[in-house]
Structure formats: C-alpha cells, structure tokens
Amino acid sequence: MAFVNLKKKEVQVKIVYYGPGRGGKTTNLEYIYAKFNERIQTEMVTVKTHGDRTLFFDFLPIDIGKINGYAAKMQLYTVPGQVKYNATRRLVLRGADGIVFVADSMAVRREKNILSLKNLHENLKNYKKSIFAIPLVFQYNKVDLAEQGIPLLPFATMEKDLNSQLKRPAFEASAVTGSNVVPTLKKIITMTMASIKDELK
Amino acid sequence: MSYALGQKQLDSIDEILQTDLVDIGVHCVFLIDMSGNIIASLDDGENKHDIYSLAALAAGNFGAVSAMAKIVGEGEFSLLFHKGKKENIHFSKVLAEFLLITLFGNDLSLGFLRLKVAESVEKIKKILEPIHTP
Numbered sequence: 001m002a003f004v005n006l007k008k009k010e011v012q013v014k015i016v017y018y019g020p021g022r023g024g025k026t027t028n029l030e031y032i033y034a035k036f037n038e039r040i041q042t043e044m045v046t047v048k049t050h051g052d053r054t055l056f057f058d059f060l061p062i063d064i065g066k067i068n069g070y071a072a073k074m075q076l077y078t079v080p081g082q083v084k085y086n087a088t089r090r091l092v093l094r095g096a097d098g099i100v101f102v103a104d105s106m107a108v109r110r111e112k113n114i115l116s117l118k119n120l121h122e123n124l125k126n127y128k129k130s131i132f133a134i135p136l137v138f139q140y141n142k143v144d145l146a147e148q149g150i151p152l153l154p155f156a157t158m159e160k161d162l163n164s165q166l167k168r169p170a171f172e173a174s175a176v177t178g179s180n181v182v183p184t185l186k187k188i189i190t191m192t193m194a195s196i197k198d199e200l201k
Numbered sequence: 202m203s204y205a206l207g208q209k210q211l212d213s214i215d216e217i218l219q220t221d222l223v224d225i226g227v228h229c230v231f232l233i234d235m236s237g238n239i240i241a242s243l244d245d246g247e248n249k250h251d252i253y254s255l256a257a258l259a260a261g262n263f264g265a266v267s268a269m270a271k272i273v274g275e276g277e278f279s280l281l282f283h284k285g286k287k288e289n290i291h292f293s294k295v296l297a298e299f300l301l302i303t304l305f306g307n308d309l310s311l312g313f314l315r316l317k318v319a320e321s322v323e324k325i326k327k328i329l330e331p332i333h334t335p
Contacts, residue, residue: 002203003238007211012238045254046262058263059237059257073256075237091264095236159314196203 001095001194009047010071011200013192014095018120019055019102019110023083024141027175028102031080032185033052033176039063054080057092065191068200074189081116090123098135098192100184103162105142106201107151110161117162120200135191138163138170144177206240210328214241221321222303227314228288229304232295232325235260240299248288248304259302263292284313293318295325 002013017025026046033044040062047056058078065072077096079089101120103113121131139160153161155172163170169187174179214232222230223243229243231252237260242252258280270278279290291303291314301322305314306316 001234001238002237003234003236003240004203004205005211006205007208014236014238042251042254044255047258056261057257059254061253061257070250074252075253077237077257088261088265091261091268094260094264095234095238176315199203199205 002097002192004070004196004199004200008071009069010073011067011196012073012075013097013189013196014075015079015098015100015185015188016096016193017076017078017100018083018089018093018094018116018118018140019081019141020104020109021083023081023102023104023109023113023116024175025078025081025102026058028100028181029058029139030140030185031175031181032062032076033060035182036062048102053082054078056080056088056174056185057084064189066159068197070200072189073192077156083119084117086119086123089119090126090172093120093123094127096134098137098171099136100139100188102139102141105140105152105158106145107153110153110157113158122145126162135188135195136166136168137184137191138168139180140175141173141175143172143178144174153176204332206332209242210313213328214325215243217324218243219320221317221324226309227303227305231256231302233260233296233300233302235300237261250304255302257297257327259290259292259300263294263300280315291315291318294324295322296329299325299329301325 004011019025036158045059060076062073062074077092079092124131144151171180171184175181218230228248229244230271232240235257237257239256283290290304293301295301
C-alpha cells in the first residue's frame with residue numbers, strides 16, 4: 001500500500017512485476033535501470049540463485065519527479081516466477097499498489113501464462129484484494145523472437161487467454177531490446193497514481 | 202489502498218527515535234511498513250546506508266522469517282537479530298504492519314538496545330494505532 005509522507009511531501013508506491021518464470025520480469029527492470037540511470041541513486045538489488053533465476057525479488061527504486069506537488073518514489077519489484085517459489089512470491093506481493101503482468105508470447109508458454117495469472121488472482125485474494133480492482137497492465141513479452149522463427153501467440157490470442165474479462169491495457173514488448181518497456185511502466189504509473197490520488201490533496 | 206501520516210505524527214516519531222535510539226549511540230534507525238515503504242529514518246550522521254534497498258530487503262526478510270515460524274509451529278520468532286563484525290541489525294515488529302530496524306555497532310550491548318527498542322516501540326504504537334490498515 002502506498003505511503004504518503006505529508007511532512008516531506010513524498011509518496012512511496014509499490015509496483016510489482018508478476019508473471020511466469022523466464023518471462024522477462026527481471027529484464028524489464030534491468031532495462032529501466034540502464035535507461036534511467038541518472039534518476040536512480042542506488043544499485044539495483046537482486047536476490048538470485050546460481051542459475052541466474054530470481055530467488056526472492058529484484059528491487060529498483062526510481063524517482064519520477066513531482067505529482068500534485070508530491071515527490072513520487074516508485075519502488076519496482078519483481079517476483080520469482082517459478083511455481084515452487086509461491087511463498088516468497090506472495091511476500092513480495094504484499095502491499096502492492098500496481099501490477100505489471102509480464103506474459104511470455106512464446107506459443108509453448110501459453111499454459112504457464114494462464115496458470116501464473118490464476119496464481120496472481122489467488123495470491124491477491126489472500127491479501128483481500130481483487131484482481132479486478134487493482135491497477136494492472138499486461139505486457140506480452142518476447143515479440144522479438146518472431147524474427148528468429150520461434151512460434152509466438154498472436155496478440156488476439158494473448159488477449160483472449162488473459163485479458164478477456166479484465167480488459168486492461170496491454171503492450172506487445174521486447175524487454176531485451178527495450179521495445180515498449182517504458183510505455184508499460186508509464187501506463188502502470190499513471191494508473192496507480194490515479195488510484196491513490198484522493199490521498200494527495 | 203494507501204495511508205498517510207502528517208507532520209505532527211512524523212515529528213513525534215522522529216523525536217522518539219532520536220532520543221531513545223540515536224542518542225544512545227545507534228548508527229541508523231528506520232521505521233518501515235511491511236510493503237517496504239520508509240516512514241521515518243534517522244542516522245548518527247556518520248553511517249550512511251542505502252536505506253531504500255535495506256527497507257525492501259528487511260521487509261522481505263522479516264516476512265520470510267515469519268513464514269518460517271509458522272511452518273515450524275511458532276506464531277512468530279520474537280527476536281530477529283543479525284550479528285556482524287562491526288555492524289549489527291535488530292528488527293522489531295510494531296503492530297501488525299510496521300517494522301522498526303536498528304543498525305548498531307559493538308559498543309552498544311544487545312540487551313540495552315532491546316530495552317530501548319521496546320520502549321520506543323510502545324510509544325510509536327500509540328501514534329500508529331489510529332491508522333487503519335488492511
């Protein structure tokens with residue numbers, strides 16, 4: 001949950017990148033870290049296993065300037081995507097104000113996307129939050145793989161699988177090249193800040 | 202879902218942290234919520250740390266230890282303390298949603314620190330109690 005510091009005129013917001021394992025959540029943060037280096041005063045924190053997979057979370061704080069006179073600090077987190085790490089995934093989700101769901105566009109990962117979204121729904125319920133109420137943006141990642149002839153799911157199929165009921169903004173993206181990474185981030189920031197604007201008077 | 206704290210409340214918290222903890226010689230103290238947001242932070246002016254990263258990791262760490270406690274049939278591990286060669290970290294839960302983290306050197310005994318932390322936690326509870334959190 002967002003914290004508004006009326007003394008320092010500062011608002012801290014938690015945005016979580018969620019999705020199946022090896023979907024590109026960490027890559028999103030790494031691109032943002034490289035791109036907005038001058039706005040980020042700290043190192044990106046990552047808790048990884050030997051196999052370079054996220055064990056606990058990645059963390060990146062980013063200052064986005066002033067909104068309604070408040071200095072806005074976005075705290076970006078990723079969750080571990082692998083199914084077996086649900087306990088830590090749920091911990092990271094605690095107090096999330098906005099979520100980016102990074103789905104894998106590869107045809108072979110279709111079921112993993114659906115299961116991960118279902119898992120998000122259940123974990124949010126655990127905190128008495130509804131997936132229908134929380135600011136959420138979809139990112140269909142890895143579209144760059146089409147050039148290498150890897151079968152991808154078309155946008156319409158991804159939408160039908162994941163977004164047919166939720167009807168949230170969705171971006172086709174490539175976290176590796178950076179394509180649509182920043183628009184995804186901007187969208188979730190806008191939606192999240194709109195959801196807490198009543199606190200910023 | 203969000204919550205706010207005003208100038209008066211934050212000033213009171215700063216004062217408690219300053220007189221009860223910084224003045225007795227802790228290096229750095231900060232109050233965070235379980236989402237990893239920093240509510241207040243103070244240091245002795247000599248020991249600067251990246252508190253945003255520390256806060257995120259501390260909230261995660263505390264959550265992980267709580268989950269471990271539940272698995273082994275404990276409600277909670279009441280003492281959470283990391284000992285280093287020069288720097289030690291002490292964690293204390295404040296109500297259900299907040300965490301007070303203290304960094305201190307070897308010149309301060311753990312017993313005395315725990316006593317002072319417990320005192321400040323009681324005072325901070327009174328300020329934070331009215332805030333409704335889920």
